[in-house]
Amino acid sequence: MDALKEWKLPxxxxxxxxxxxxxxxxxxxxxxxxxxxxxxGYLLAFILVTMGGLVWYELENSTSFFISELSIRSLPIMLVISSVITYFQLRKFSKKSKKAEDEFESLRLEIIDRSDELFKDQHQWESRHDVFNYLKEAYDINLYYK
Structure with missing residues (x-):
């Protein structure tokens, strides 16, 4: 990306x-x-609450649990299938989120550790604070502390 080319940094x-x-x-x-x-996560919670409501409704209004629903409509089956699919999607994106967070954190710590090498000139070293401050304000990236 060329985001930094548009930045007005030293x-x-x-x-x-x-x-x-x-x-x-x-x-x-x-x-x-x-x-x-x-x-x-929100979608899975919604589906589970809907399934719970359906079960509660069936317990309150029927003597034959789910038999009328399964034979007439396929809503319970669709809810179970969609909850399983949503659960696995949630797991997949949670793992990817954790991996992305670890990669981001490792690079952030590397930049903090190598700041002496990255800002070699006296002018660059003096403008380092401006760069760090800009990243903190614009992208919520803290390079001041580990």
């Missing part, structure tokens, strides 16, 4: 720019996977 080395771009991309990837995981 002149930095190419390695620094590439690492910061990769850091922003990993942060965006982490946010996307967390949002998908959260969406599937």
């Amino acid at each position: 002149q930095q080395s190419k390695v620094t720019i590439v690492l910061l771009q990769e850091l922003v991309e990993r942060k965006n990837s982490e946010k996307q996977y967390k949002a998908k995981s959260q969406t599937y």
Whole structure:
């Protein structure tokens, strides 16, 4: 991505720019996977509540548990199938979210550890605070502390 080319930051080395771009991309990837995981979690909760409501309704109004529902409509079967699919999607995106978070955190710690190498010039070292502050405000990436 060329997000850093549009930034109005002091002149930095190419390695620094590439690492910061990769850091922003990993942060965006982490946010996307967390949002998908959260969406599937809400969807699974909704499906389970709907299934619980259906079971409660059947217990209250019927003597033959689910026999009329299974023979007339396929709603319970569809709810079970969709809950299983949603559960596995939730697991998949939770794993991807955890992996993206670990990759982001490892790169963030590497940038913090290598900041002496990345900001070699005196001018770059003095403008380091501006770069870190911009990343904190714009992308919620904290490079001040481990």
